[in-house]
Amino acid sequence: MTIAVVEPATAEVMAEIPRAGAEEVDAAVARARAAFPAWRAVDPADRSVILRRLADAIETRLEDLAVLEARNAGKPIGDARGEIGMVVETFRYYAGAPERLLGDTIPVAGGIDMTFREPLGVVGLIVPWNFPLVIAAWKLGPALAAGNTVVLKPAELTPLTAVELERIALEAGLPEGVLNVVAGPGSVCGQRLVEHPDVAKVAFTGSTEVGRGIARGAADQIKRVTLELGGKSANVVFADADLDAAAAAAPMSVFGNAGQDCCARSRILVQREAMDEFVERLTAAVAGVRVGDPLDEATQMGPLISAAHREDVASFVPEDAPVVARGSAPDGPGFWYPPTVLAPVDNHDRAAVEEIFGPVVCVIAFTDEADAVAKANDTIYGLSGSVWTRDGAKALRMARAVETGVLSVNSNTSVRVSTPFGGFKQSGVGRELGPHALDHYTEVKNVYFATGG
Numbered sequence: 001m002t003i004a005v006v007e008p009a010t011a012e013v014m015a016e017i018p019r020a021g022a023e024e025v026d027a028a029v030a031r032a033r034a035a036f037p038a039w040r041a042v043d044p045a046d047r048s049v050i051l052r053r054l055a056d057a058i059e060t061r062l063e064d065l066a067v068l069e070a071r072n073a074g075k076p077i078g079d080a081r082g083e084i085g086m087v088v089e090t091f092r093y094y095a096g097a098p099e100r101l102l103g104d105t106i107p108v109a110g111g112i113d114m115t116f117r118e119p120l121g122v123v124g125l126i127v128p129w130n131f132p133l134v135i136a137a138w139k140l141g142p143a144l145a146a147g148n149t150v151v152l153k154p155a156e157l158t159p160l161t162a163v164e165l166e167r168i169a170l171e172a173g174l175p176e177g178v179l180n181v182v183a184g185p186g187s188v189c190g191q192r193l194v195e196h197p198d199v200a201k202v203a204f205t206g207s208t209e210v211g212r213g214i215a216r217g218a219a220d221q222i223k224r225v226t227l228e229l230g231g232k233s234a235n236v237v238f239a240d241a242d243l244d245a246a247a248a249a250a251p252m253s254v255f256g257n258a259g260q261d262c263c264a265r266s267r268i269l270v271q272r273e274a275m276d277e278f279v280e281r282l283t284a285a286v287a288g289v290r291v292g293d294p295l296d297e298a299t300q301m302g303p304l305i306s307a308a309h310r311e312d313v314a315s316f317v318p319e320d321a322p323v324v325a326r327g328s329a330p331d332g333p334g335f336w337y338p339p340t341v342l343a344p345v346d347n348h349d350r351a352a353v354e355e356i357f358g359p360v361v362c363v364i365a366f367t368d369e370a371d372a373v374a375k376a377n378d379t380i381y382g383l384s385g386s387v388w389t390r391d392g393a394k395a396l397r398m399a400r401a402v403e404t405g406v407l408s409v410n411s412n413t414s415v416r417v418s419t420p421f422g423g424f425k426q427s428g429v430g431r432e433l434g435p436h437a438l439d440h441y442t443e444v445k446n447v448y449f450a451t452g453g
């Protein structure tokens with residue numbers, strides 16, 4: 001059995017690779033389990049050296065991996081280079097971790113009390129197709145640094161860079177069995193990782209729907225889980241904001257990666273008195289988004305991942321949808337969909353409630369600060385968001401009131417290697433990146449040593 005990997009920009013098969021099933025997952029878990037005792041025993045400084053070598057080896061291959069990712073996921077080559085660069089940066093960041101996994105000493109009676117951060121064992125990593133290698137790296141970095149061994153399951157639609165990474169890791173000196181890749185369907189391979197008794201933890205990024213199933217499955221064995229799920233993030237623009245800057249930045253905060261981004265600011269909340277002015281500027285900015293061949297250096301937005309996904313996205317824009325602006329998209333083969341702005345939209349319309357995961361944005365009016373908070377938080381999700389205003393105190397009040405794991409003021413950024421990332425509410429459980437991710441790949445052990453007297 002093979003996986004025929006399709007290139008979204010051409011709809012052609014670009015590679016065929018073996019398709020793993022439950023047996024291959026079991027074999028990978030067995031290899032990871034066998035490799036665990038030796039990997040956790042590697043001296044911290046030596047584990048750091050190996051992770052740094054892995055980062056160097058990926059950096060050497062950066063352009064090849066970026067082209068592979070750009071073709072397989074249909075993302076602009078500039079974005080793909082940025083993502084592979086972040087993979088390198090992530091391994092370098094966590095290369096510093098093995099020697100910094102500090103414990104505490106706690107004053108107690110009759111002895112000495114100390115804590116250790118122990119690795120969990122074999123960790124199953126399940127990642128989506130929208131940011132294939134970089135999301136894998138967010139999990140691999142802290143997992144490996146803490147002394148765990150891993151089985152990585154990429155999405156069937158985008159397995160190619162993960163398969164390459166397994167090879168690169170071996171060449172870079174990661175011991176055999178420490179990093180194992182199984183490319184196969186989620187319902188079989190992902191499910192098996194959730195059920196397997198030798199997998200201590202599952203770290204998952206994907207849809208909230210599949211995440212719920214993983215949480216249910218993990219409950220049987222009280223398996224540790226980290227879930228990074230969907231979003232419906234608000235980009236809140238107050239009338240006192242720099243409207244030029246907010247409108248210029250808004251398109252790529254939702255059309256980046258063709259909207260297939262859990263952090264997409266897919267609801268733009270605009271204060272009513274600034275609505276007309278903002279929409280006018282936004283419309284001009286949307287017309288300038290360059291949609292086309294992912295390998296063209298000028299491209300800002302590529303195709304959607306598949307024909308089926310394009311149908312889902314299109315279902316949010318029926319004939320009578322309030323389309324106020326629409327960008328262009330190539331004709332012909334490939335799963336193209338133009339950047340689309342809907343306005344005005346009610347916060348309870350389907351397009352404003354559900355995660356579209358495509359280049360469709362809703363513009364929604366609000367009256368005052370309280371209304372902005374209420375509308376921003378009126379969602380099951382809580383992943384990301386932005387606030388645009390020149391009033392610093394209001395920005396801080398909003399930053400505290402909006403229920404999201406990450407928020408930016410006068411900017412639309414969400415992710416940095418050194419800062420925590422993850423969701424409130426049904427956007428997930430746990431945090432990735434920054435120092436916080438290590439908490440999710442270690443158990444705290446408390447040791448009491450009686451000293452007598």
Ligand code: TAP
Pocket residue numbers: 126127128129130131135153154155156157184185186187188189190191194205206207208210211213214227228229230231261262263355357383423427428
């Ligand atoms: P999903 O369909 O949930 O798939 C994600 C991964 O889970 C894939 O590897 C998939 O495998 C696997 N999977 C599917 N069914 C499974 C099951 N029953 N048991 C175990 N694993 C299973 O999501 P997607 O469509 O690929 O990705 C889009 C979603 O990811 C969006 O909702 C987006 O918001 C979310 N996302 C979240 C974040 C963060 S950090 N919060 C980042 C990126 C994306 P196959 O596809 O190979 O079958």
